[in-house]
Amino acid sequence: MNEKLREQFTKWYEEDDHQQIIDTILAMPEAEQDYEVVSELGRAYNNVGQYEEAVVQLDRVSREGEGDAKWHYRRGYGLYYLKRYEEAIQAFSKANLLEPGDETVEELLEWSRSGADKQHREAARRAARQAASRENSSAEREPLAGMDLSDFWEDSEYAGKAYESEPLTDAMIASVEEELGYKLPASYIALMKQRNGGIPKATCFPTEEATSWAEDHIAISGMLGIGRDKSYSLCGDMGSRFMIEDWGYPDIGVMICDCPSAGHDIVMLDYRACGREGEPEVIHVDQEAGYEITFLAGNFEEFIRGLVTEEAYDTSEEDKKEDLRRVNEGQFSPLLTELCESVTEIDQIEARIRRICRQVVEEKGHFSFHADELSCLMYDVQFWLYTRSYPDTSRQHYLDIYSKMIAFGGGFGQGGYAPAWITDWLDQRIREGRIVQECGKLRFTDQAAADLIQKLKAFGSD
Structure with missing residues (x-):
């Protein structure tokens, strides 16, 4: 050369x-x-x-x-x-x-x-559990036999709205299996016939390996129903194919549970060993660790029988205290520091940002942004800060740079984010006419910027 x-x-x-x-x-x-x-x-x-x-x-x-x-x-x-x-x-x-x-x-x-050590341990555990599963299934028995499901599901408006699909029919099962390309486990179908998707009362599953969620367990947010009518159903717009095609999860089976990380880890049925018609294993896939796979259970029934309530691992108070410390004392990322230092329209912008984020933690119990009012305010703040300093910002450039402000902001950071929340917020602001695009460049309208500054003033500095 x-x-x-x-x-x-x-x-x-x-x-x-x-x-x-x-x-x-x-x-x-x-x-x-x-x-x-x-x-x-x-x-x-x-x-x-x-x-x-x-x-x-x-x-x-x-x-x-x-x-x-x-x-x-x-x-x-x-x-x-x-x-x-x-x-x-x-x-x-x-x-x-x-x-x-x-x-x-x-x-x-x-x-x-x-x-390599983890792979060896996982292989040994998988072999042991598969042997136990074969021994237990040597005699034909009804799926979920002897399992009391009367108190399995949480009853809440959100669970019904986000997860619970229409009552299951044989036609829907066949249609969804055809679309996904996999035969669903009999135990999964039996559970969905009892209630077609929802939030279990027990949402934690013990692990012998640490994940991005915890040292000794994973948590699920809900269980996807067999259908298409709800976002969180197998063929819904936040379902299995979406997570594989848009989020890059391995195309080795079917996503059955989402997790509290807003897309950064999921639970899947893994058909690699059994083929598309066989009895799949249940695995945890961790995007934060490069889509690392952790074996959970030899089959779906073993998985749901192994779920435990979060009280067994409740660290919410400690987590909230840590996140409050993070937003109160954590060092801003170099980019966020640079953007705040250039602000002249309002005083003490850093303290105001910390106050907003402190309220986020107080309300949610953790430091994360979703689609609520305070989260959207922080999306607005970050966009305003960045585009006032870099007025030539295009849509793709902003989406690429977003994570360097707070999402992966180090001391004052969240450790992750769901890109869909950002694109949804941006599209909404464009529809509202608060963000405009001129010659490929994005900016707030003057009125939108003035409104945002007034909102920031309401969060008085410490």
Whole structure:
């Protein structure tokens, strides 16, 4: 690779323009794609999250890379995010042997070992539970036999509105199974015939591995009914195919439960081992950990029999205290700090933001934004702050930058967010005429900005 091209790649790398590196290399004649060029292509694919392609490209030059620590590191990086932990361990170990002392390599090597250990434990637990399930199911019996469902469901207006579909019919079962491409478990169908979706009173399931939710359990928000009429039904607009196609969850089965993280983890039926007509396992899929899969139960009936109430793990008071500390004392992200420092229209903007967010925590018990009034106010505040400093902001640019203000804002941050809430809020503001788009650039109208400033003034500084 010549020096000019090397400098150009370095520039694009520093600007996070990894796709430009990929496009440039792919446009080059294959004869000009030497070892260094292909290695850069593998790194760029890693940096845009195309890990499978990164490994494929790096394997093209495996002979030349054998003695290069960077090649082993880049290959190990892709393997790690593909959850091929054993292979990643080999790659990082070789990189560490060739150039000892690199903290990043050592950290990823440790993570790979942890991932491999978890996979081994999961495989052992899965095998044990499958054996137990086969033994228990050797005699034919009615699904949910002996299970008292009279007190299984929570009765609430929200549960009925968001989850509970129309009473189940055989025609609907057949139609939904055809659309999803999977045969639903008999125990799931039996439960849905009792009530077609809803919120169980017991919403926690114990785990032996930590997840993004807790050290020892996962929690569900509700259980999806068999239908299409409710957003949270199997074929609804927030159902199984939506989470797979729009949120990137693995296409290995059917989402049956959503979780309190607003989309950042879900519970699925996993058909990989049994095929589309078999009895699926139940798994937890954690988007926050790169769609990491945690085995929960050998079948659906085992899963619902294992649910326990949140009182067994109630940390709500501690969580609320921690989130109050976060909004009171947490350091703003560099971007949010920069935006607040430029505000002249109103004094003490940082203190006012903290007061709004403190009220969010007091009302919800945790620091997160959804579609309520205070959340929408904070969406407005962030949009106003950003577009007044960066008036050339397009819709896509804003959606890309949003998470760097509060969602993943470090000390004063939420640790995640649901992109759909942001796009829904933005579309609503555009429909209302409060946000306008001119030549591809978004901004509040002068009146909308003035109204927002008045609302902020109502949240007096501390």
